[in-house]
Amino acid sequence: MPAAERTPKASRIIIREVFALATKEPVLSVLVAALVVLQCLHPRPWASLAASIDWQTVLTLAGLLIVTKAVELSGFLIWMAHRVVHRIHSERGLAFLLIGLAAALSTLLTNDVALFVVVPLALSLHKLTPLPLKRLVIFIALAVNAGSILTPLGNPQNLFLWQTSGVSFGTFVRALAPLCVALMGVLYLLAAVFFRGNALDLSKDTEPHPVDRPLVGVAAVLFTAFVLLADSHHVVIGLTGVAAGFLLWRPKAVLTIDWLLLLIFVFMFIVLRSVAALPWVHELISRVGIGSPLRAYAAGAIVSQGISNVPAAIMLAEFTKDWRALAFGVSVGGFGIAIGSLANLIAVRLSHERGMWLQFHLFSIPFWIVSGAIGAGLLLHL
Incomplete structure (x- = not known):
């Protein structure tokens, strides 16, 4: 084939691949386009x-992704979930359990990872017995956003604010616990209203769920060690140890992370800090003023509705040092419009x-x- 014919064909392939990536990862595509502009x-x-x-923040997130991927690959979470659900006998009880499971997992494994465990579990249970699946998935999404508020590991915006604030793990948890407890209480009240007490039959769920016990054991130890190192601001040492260990022993835990x-x-850090540095943006936010806790809180809750709570936290952190008020705001911002939290979209x-x-x-x-x-x-x- 002549070179003149190959070039247009190669160009079409490249354009098609770029378009496919842009469609699959719209957030990344928007960030790249914004950086160019x-x-x-x-x-x-x-x-x-x-x-x-x-x-x-990036290195801490990388370490958490590796460890949580190892836990996911071990099969332990699915095994545990299927064991637990057999103690439930009603639709409302199952909803309560899945909400609690989603919230609990999100406190340690991030809200996104919790969804990848609990939503597939709900789908598999729906195949065994009729469930109000849409409503159940919606409540699971609300649960991971509410539960993840509790710890610095629960979601990316908490991770960022924890690292930039310099406070200890325990201090962060104590500051965010009241909001987490209050929102989980509201969520359970809603679940009591919107899920019925109908009896469920899960007797057909007899499929075995094998667990890689050595993998989950090592992952649990490394998870604890990594969190302690990150808390003491030695995240590079922690990430090096976790990544090297799994690359030598179970490389899939490193190679298949997100x-x-x-x-x-x-790209979020580059783009949003570049936007925050623009003179007119700086002037606008300075004029509005988010110096008080309530204003910082309101800004986080409202701005998240337009650009999602992770970018909102990164951008607004340039204008306020009140990490607690901002954490409250972007946590609440995860609800509302679906784009408020990437977990909703997932x-x-x-x-x-x-x-x-x-x-x-x-x-x-x-x-x-x-x-x-x-x-x-x-x-x-x-």
Whole structure:
């Protein structure tokens, strides 16, 4: 084939691949496009962009992704979940259990990882007995967002605020616990209303779920060690040990993590800190003012509805040092419009159910309003 014919064909293939990646990873695509636009409008030396990245947060996230991937590959979580559900005898009881399981897992394994365990579990249980699947998935999504508020490991925005604030793990948990407990209480009240006491028959769930016990044991030890090292600001040592250990023993735990999520975080830091440095943006936020706790809280809760709570935390942290108020705000911002938290988008995608978006917002927007009022009240009185 002549070179002149090969070139257009190769170009079409490249364009098609780029379009496929953009469709599959719209967040990354938007961030890359935004960076190009920013560099055209307000150019900065490319070499200086790396200074915008909070490497402590990125490295901590990388270590957590490796360890949680190892736990996921061990099969322990699915085994445990299937063992537990057989103690449940009603639709409402199952909803309570899955909400609690999702929230508990999200405190240690991040809200996204919790969804990848609990939503598939709900789908497999739905095959065994009729369940209100859409409603169940929506409540699971709300649960991982509410439960993940508790710890620095629960979600990416908490991880970022923990690392940048410099407070200890325990201090962070004590500060966020009231909001987490209050929102989980509201969620359980709603579940009591919207799920019935119908009897369930799960006797057909007899499929074996093997567990790689050495892998889950090592992962548990390394998880504890990594968190302790990250808490003492030695995340590089922790990541090196975790990555090297698994690469030598179980390389799949390292090679199959969500590398694109790490790349998205890198671009988020560059783009959002570049946006925050724009004179007109700085002037606008300075004029509005988010110096008081309540204003920082409101900014986090509202801005998250437009750009998601992780980018909101990264951008607004440039204008306030009140990490607790901002953490409250972006935590509440995970509810409301689906884009408020990437976990919402993951839950809807995993459900494979049509008509999910409307039903999701019928629950999530009122929950955002109620949680917004609760968060403001707690912030003012604690």
